[in-house]
Structure formats: C-alpha cells, structure tokens
Amino acid sequence: MALMDNIKKRINPIAGIESPWVIFYFLFWFTYFSYFWLFVFEFNQHGGLTVGQANIWADWALHFTMGHAMAYRELFLEQSPLLIGNEFSYPFLINMISALLLKAGMSMVPAFVLPSYLFSLVLVFALYYFLNSLFKNKCIAVWGAFLFFFNGGVGFFYFIQDILAADNSWQLLLNPSKEYTHLAAEHIKYISIINSIILPQRSFTMGFSLTLIALAIVLQAFKLSSQEGRSKILKNYFWSALLLGLMPIVHMHSFLAAFIFLSIWAVSDLLYCDKKRRIYRLKHWALLALITSIISLPLLYHYYFNHIDSGFIKWYPGWYAKEMKMDWLLFWFKNWTLVPLLALFAYLYLAYSCFKNKLNVYQIGLYLPGFVIFALINLVILQPWIWDNTKLLAWSAVIFSGLSAWLLYDLILQKKNGLTLTLVIVLSWLLIFSGLVDVYRNVRLDLHRYEMYGKTELELASWVKKNTAKNSTWLVSNKHNHWLFNLTGRQAVMTYDGWLWSHGYNYKQIQIDTKNIFKRADKNLLKKYEIDYVIIDNQILKKNGLSPLLFRSKYLLVKKLGQYQIYKVAY
Secondary structure, eight states: OOHHHHHHHHHGGGGGGHHHHHHHHHHHHHHHHHHHHHHSEEEOTTSOEEESOHHHHHHHHHHHHHHHHHHHTOSSOSBOSSBTTOBOOSOOHHHHHHHHHHHTTOOHHHHHHHHHHHHHHHHHHHHHHHHHHHHSOHHHHHHHHHHHHTOOOTHHHHHHHHHHHSSSHHHHHHSOOSOTTOBGGGTBOOOOHIIIIITTOHHHHHHHHHHHHHHHHHHHHTTTTOSTTTTSOOSOOHHHHHHHHHGGGTOHHHHHHHHHHHHHHHHHHHHHSOGGGHHHHHHHHHHHHHHHHHHHHHHHIIIIITTOOGGGOEEOTTTHHHHTTOOHHHHHHHHHTTHHHHHHHHHHHHHHHHHHHTOOGGGHHHHHHHHHHHHHHTTEEOSSSGGGGHHHHHHHHHHHHHHHHHHHHHHHHHSOSHHHHHHHHHHHHHHHHHHHHHHHHHHOGGGOOEEEEOHHHHHHHHHHHHHSOTTOEEEOOOOTTOHHHHHSOOEESBOOHHHHHHTTOOOHHHHHHHHHHHHHOOHHHHHHTTOOEEEEOHHHHHHHTOOTTTTTTTSEEEEEETTEEEEEOOO
16 A cells, blocks of 8 residues: 555544635635736826836736737747847747737736736646645645745744834834845845746746646546556546647746656656556657657747757856855755755655555655756756746745645644644744745735836827837837837837846847947948837937937937937938
8 A cells, every 4th residue: 555545544534624724725825816916007196007016017028028019010929029130939828818818909907917817826726736636635735835835935034033123013014025035135035936936927827837737637647646546547648748748838947847757757657667567658658758749849949949049058056055155055944944854854754665665666756856856956057047947946846845745744643742733833834934924015015016107108109009010110228118119019129138138149239239329320220120210218318328319310200208209210
C-alpha cells in the first residue's frame, strides 16, 4: 500500500473538515480577485485613467501596446510593435483575446481586465486541482495553495519593527506603507507572487493556470500518484497535449517547466513500472510527446527559433545571492523563510519511506521537478533581467508549498497534542505572514493609485485613431506608458528601451538615429524609417535640448494639445 494511502487512513477520522476548508478557499479567492479587478482601474476627477497597483502600472503598458496593435492593425502581428523592422516574438494569446474583445466593440478597460480576472479564478481552481491530484488530499491541497499564494520571507520582522516604532501603530497596522516581500535594502527580492506575477503578468497567469491543469490531467491519465490501476491509461490525455502544445504562444516559461516535469515523470514511471507493461506505457508517453511537438514546434520555429539570442542564457550560480554578494542560504531564508527546508525534509522523508518499505518508489519522481527547477534558477539566468527567473521559480513554489503543507499536516496527525499543534500554527504563520501583509495591502487600492494616462492623452489617442492611417509609423518619446503606442495600435519606431533590453532586441543603432532625428529634424533619417508622424513633448524637449520651433519650421503641425505637438512628415 502506498505511503499516501497510509496517510489517508490516518486522516479519515478528521476527513469531515476537508469540505469546509475547500469551500473557504474558493470563496476567499473568488471574493479577493473579484474585488480587486472590479476597482483596480478608475477614472479620476480630472478624467485621467488610474490604476491601483504599481506593477500593473509598469507591466500593462506593454500588454496595451500589443493588444491594441492586434486590434487596430493586424490580428497576427509579423512586425514587433515594440521596435520597427523586427519580427514579432512574444507569447501573445492573452493579448489576442483582449484584441478580439476590442474588435467586438468592448471598451479598453473591460477588454483587458476581463480575461485577467477570469484566468485569476482559473488559477485558483488549477492550483487546487493540481495539488489535490498530486497529494490525493483536499486539506493538503488547500493548505499548499495558501502557502503558495501567501509566499514571503522575513519581511514581517521589519513590519513589526515599523509598527513598534510608529507614532500611530494602529494606523500603520491597518495601512501598511510598503511591500514587505520587497525590501531591497534588506536583500528581500522574492516579491509576493500575487503582487509581482499573477496580477500584472497576464501571459503568466494564463499559461501557469492551463499548464497546471494539463499536468494534473497527465497525473490522472497515467495514474502516477496512486497505486492501483497503473498498468492502464484510464483517461484521454489529448487535451493535455493540446494545452501544452499551444503554450509557446501562451507562456514560454510554463512550456519549459512542463517539459521538465513531464521528462522526469516519464523517466520515473518507466523505470519503476511493471516491466511487462513498460513498452505499453512508453508508447503512451511517446504519443503525448508527439502530439505536443506537432502543435508546439511550428510555433516555436515561427516565433522564437529565429529570434533567440544566445546572450539570453547565462551561467550565474547563486542568482540574487550572487548579485547581492551574500550567503546563499541566508538569502533564501530571508526571502522564503523555511519553505525550501521543510520541502526538502518532506521529500527526503518520503523517499526514505518509499525505499525502506518498498512502496511506490516512482512517486519520488513526482516532486523532483520542483527541486530541479529550483537548482536551475539558482545556477542559470534565462533572460537578460535577472528577476525573470521568478517565472520559473513559481513552479518550484507549487511543489515546495505542497510538500511543506503535507509535512505540517502529517505532523499534526502523528503527534496529536497541543504542543505539536502550537508548533504547526507558529510555523504556518512564519511562512505566510509577510505575504499575507502584502496580499492585504494589495487590495487597499486607496493606498497606492497611479495615473496611467491623463485626460489629454486619452483624447489624443482617440484623435489619432480617427484621423490617421492605422499602418502609419510614428516617432515618439520612449516612456513606457506613452499613449501613442499603448492605446492606438500605431507602429512606433522605438518604444520603451527597458522592454527592448529585457526581450533581447538589438536596438542601439535605432536609439542613436532617433536621438539624431529629435536633435536635427533630419529628413534623411526620417525617410530611412519611413516615419509619417513625429510627436514632440516635454520629455523630448528636455532630453534632447530641442528647440520647440525646429520641427514647426520644417513640418506641418496637425495637432496640438497640452504638452504634445503632432507633426506630419512630408518628403
């Protein structure tokens, strides 16, 4: 009998608590995400569009740019909307959904919010579904999911310090002044996964959710997490292969994570299955890989193989610990408290029990991908921006959170006394306190609201869409939330250089040329990029020392509103 079956026997006396916790889990997150997405965008008293989350203010400008380009220019982009003359390479499906909603007549805010809201709820279900499929226990699934959503380090220690030092402690307790899972001065960089990834990174939320579901289907189809019936494939896994095959245009990090998971699961299954059935099971694993490859390889070839820069991948042992020149173990304790340690202990205990009792040894392979991915992100940087490794770290977090929950739950079951219960409660609070503070602060939208576009900028975007050709080319300043390329779908010569650097574009020459155009209104350079319109604003005037009259003396001013002057270029 499997180890998990032994555990299941022990929990039978308290099995009645499972359903209430499951109901609470879904009700809590449904309420949380519904409230957040309903109020995150608002128009202020001046007519500007504001957003109540800093990371959405930072990240969604990119998604607005892509979504509007697909809605107003072409649904399947060939040229990157981020940099002229470059092929499009990005997991775009979530933005295509918003583009289709825009084409159907929906206004901008609901067209982008609705898919993100729905996939937030899908993620809540997918995480529970995956953990329950893996551990075969509802309580562990709920507990592990809460540990995942409330990730954090020792930031709560500084939160308590701030409360004790504040003139009005209750005021700070109810209104946290900063993120306590993001304290750069204290070397805390593993930000709340809700604040930093799930809410702002639209592709992640969709890809992570669907990949969790796909992996859960594989678990059930191959019956990897149970003892009985493993000699036969009991369910159709075509939908899993379909979801995974589409993942290159949904979320590439999830596609890579799924490859690691399934490779390890397949090897473990084939090593420890009945030898007589090995060929049979190998055929099914091969079929899963074949269907996934038939769908994914053309997408990978078209959108990535010709655009990947070898500089993307870099050997960097230690990850942020190396960056901050601090001890690796100390870094992870400060950023994730005891979760990695509890997960490792739980894994070693499970492995020891499996080998000692000759139980389902293959089951130790089920949790191994979490540790492999954790090792990978601590050894290699997969994109130019070091922080982007957290998109893979989330996959380790799923396994680590589940194992930690299993260990704490099993501890209660084995030692049914007050001391053990107290220890488990203290440990649980230690694991989630910082994340809980930030998740609470996140829905206090009154504490952090930022203007994304002013009334003038929204009016100009509307004017451009009505009065200029959709395929026109524009030269504008490169601030990340520039209304022109964010809201109109028009092609900018160059957008925000932070995007271009982090996505591996070679943009230095174009950057030099754009600066020269702004300095001299150079007609030859304008012709080189076939620029139709130039927008001069205060940022351009300040950065380039440009005379406000230079462009007016050479080109036709077609629109002026606020600080913005729009010139039509004639050759």
